[in-house]
Amino acid sequence: MEILGYPLPAILAQLVVGLVNGSFYAMLSLGLAIIFGLLNVINMSHGAMYMLGAFATWMGLAYFDINYWIMLLIAPVIIGLIGVAIEKTMLRWLYKLDHLYGLLLTIGVASFLEGLMLSFFGVSGVSYSPPSVLGGALDLGFMMLPAYRAFVVLVSVVVCLGTWLAIEKTKLGAYLRAGTENPELVGAFGVNVPLLVTLTYGFGVGLAGLAGVLAAPTVQVSPLMGANLIVVVFAVVVIGGLNSILGSIVTGLALGVAEAVVSMFYPDASATVVFVIMAIVLVLRPAGLFGKEK
Structure with a gap:
């Protein structure tokens, strides 16, 4: 069976590749949506934190002989603590100001971190091999899917859904949402709102580190690996809805698949399809597909 001249197995394989890419979009956009949706901060340093998470993994093995599985647990914590330090020393002074100040600050943080890593590692970066236990491939019938990429999809879906449930369905999530909307009232009930805000920012940044x-x-670990990706991820958040965490997850996965399909039928448009979709959504529904109209 063929569709537009391509055999069905090839199209299915491309959909799976898109799902893998969409997994990264979903996890990154989730962290970005949490920070904006709960703290109203446009965090343009998110791509730099993603880059630091990859470099932390590489440095753990290269310098300290710490394997991938341990770094999978501690690297997001390290990046999250960096986010906590940024929030406590710089970002918290800007919450009552225009969003532009937070945007400019996080752009500056991203530029500093990328420049710092460039001075040590250069543009080409370094490579990192997947763990040996995930070095094989799974036979899906229509393609051989590397086991590590299947692992990435599984972890991404579990983390994204778990985070959404924690924020939307638990008491802690209710405190987070209430604390950002009316911090004085929530503080009157004995909740430490500033600490809650700091931990929220650290968690959102930690998700970028996990990604x-x-x-x-799966990629060449380089100082600029997050610079271009952050633009796409921000577009994903806009399409899903800046105040919708579930929208960011669903849109990230869906746009990864859409990008892969377009790259198969019309490769020249694969780099711009996300932005075309964003423009259409903004015209028809400015709040995003899952966002709430104010």
């Missing part, structure tokens, strides 16, 4: 750890064995 970097997962990406390290």
Whole structure:
């Protein structure tokens, strides 16, 4: 069976490749949506934190002989602590100001971190091999899917859904949402709102670090690996809805698949399809597909 001249197995294989890419989009956009949706901060340093997560994984093995599985647990914590330090020392002073100040600050942080890593590792970067236990491939019938990429999809879906459930369906999530909408009232009930805000930012940044750890064995780990990706991820968040965490997850996965399909039938448009979709969504529904109209 063929569709537009392509055999069905080839199209299915491309859909799976898109799902893998969409997994990274979903996890990165999730962290970005949490930070904006709960803290109203446009975090343009998110791509740099993704890059630091990948480099932390590589440095753990190269300098300290710490294997991938341990770094999968501790690297997001390290990146999250960096985010906590940024929030406590710089970002928290800007919450009552225009969004532009937070945007400019995070752009500056990203430029500093990327420049710092460039001075040590250069543009070409370094490579990182997947763990040996995930070095094989799965036979899906229509393609051989590397086991590590299947692992990436599984972890991404579990983390994304778990985070959404924690924020939307638990008491802690209710405190987070209430604390950002009316911090004085929530503080009157004995909740430490500033600490809650700091931990929220650290968690959102930690998700970017986790995405970097997962990406390290699939890409060349380089200082600029997050610079272009952050633009696409921001577009994903806009399409899903800036105030919708579930929208970011669903849109990230869907746009990864859409990008892969377009690259198969019309390769020249694969780099711009996300932005075309964003423009259409903004015209028809400015709040995003899952966003709430104000």
